Amino acid sequence: MSNIILPPQKQMTTMLGHPVAENPIDRMFDEVYAHYGLHWQFWKCDVTSENNIPAAVAGVRALGFAGACITVPYKVVSIPHLDEIDEDVKAIGAVNYMTIKDGRLIGHNNDGKGVVKAIQKVTPIAGKRVVMLGAGGAGRAMAVELAWAGASHLTLITRREAQGTEVAQTVTRASGVPAEWVQWSGEVCVPEGTDILMNATHLGAAPQLEPVPVNWGTVSKSTTVVDVITNPRITPFLNASRDMGCPIVNGVEMLVQLAMQIFEAWTGIKPDEAVFQRAVAKALGE
Structure with missing residues (x-):
């Protein structure tokens, strides 16, 4: 044998x-x-x-x-x-x-550390005004790390007030950077002067590929648009951003x-x- x-x-x-x-x-x-x-x-x-x-x-x-x-x-x-x-x-x-x-x-x-490195390949973060859609477990880490990386202001747009205000307070407590919560209701109008716009929700993930309800008329072509979704690499959110001529950073x-x-x-x-x-x-x- x-x-x-x-x-x-x-x-x-x-x-x-x-x-x-x-x-x-x-x-x-x-x-x-x-x-x-x-x-x-x-x-x-x-x-x-x-x-x-x-x-x-x-x-x-x-x-x-x-x-x-x-x-x-x-x-x-x-x-x-x-x-x-x-x-x-x-x-x-x-x-x-x-x-x-x-x-x-x-x-x-290291959720936030990953997104900071990815964004910095495309644009500096220091001094930038950031708008984040969603503020769950990954989003809160990214918000804090973006503040640590030098962002000048963060706006958190969420449907749940308790979540948004708690994460905004966490950002300011951890970094000293001002952060505010804005109610997500219907189509999102992006605040004027936004430098970095990030989708930190599940919208756009395979297989549903749901669009993020953004009023694209409120987004400047100079805004860097970021998505945390990892599959597909180019989500409907990023595809719409790219069509506008915005720089993009994908979740992959x-x-x-x-x-x-x-x-x-x-x-x-x-x-x-x-x-x-x-x-x-x-x-x-x-």
Whole structure:
């Protein structure tokens, strides 16, 4: 009888969220793991209820995952179930990934760092007036990081007053930058003088591809338009912006920037950006 040599157990990483089906993050990470010769794998876990978050987070520890991402709508509610959070999470009030050290789950947030790097490839942030549509777990992190990056003013347009005012207060408390809440009601009229307009909602994601209800007559051609959606790369929101001649920043670029930081935190390997860019393009079938 011949001896069968079994491959080593794969080191698992994951993402907890709902919905997660259209997010290309698993295919991107698996491609990068393979490039660096790592016997690792990435699993997306669709946690359909907030009631299951305590068990899901506990499962990350119990099943020996090497790291985990946390996406909408659980970036805030997951915090009490972690063992430790870093200073960014304390300031922002949301978490988007965790590292595991000696069995302890440590929460971090680099959502905003990813979007700042992506925007700065197109335009400086310092001194700019920013308008953000939506202010959920990712949006609040981005708002704070944009303020830390030197934005002069933030306007948060949301349907829920409690959410918008709380995030505006968080921004000012964390950075000293003035921030205000504006009610989202019907078609959004973008305030005059807006330098950066960002969609931080789910509108435009595959497969629905819903348009963001913006009055494009109120948007200047000099406004840089940003979308956090990762699939498709060019959303209806960005397509309309590009047709107007506005500079655009897509969510895939943001994903690449934050994913590289997460990869390095999990593996200790500083990745080549080109590897991630090729991996995400392949994941999206581009």
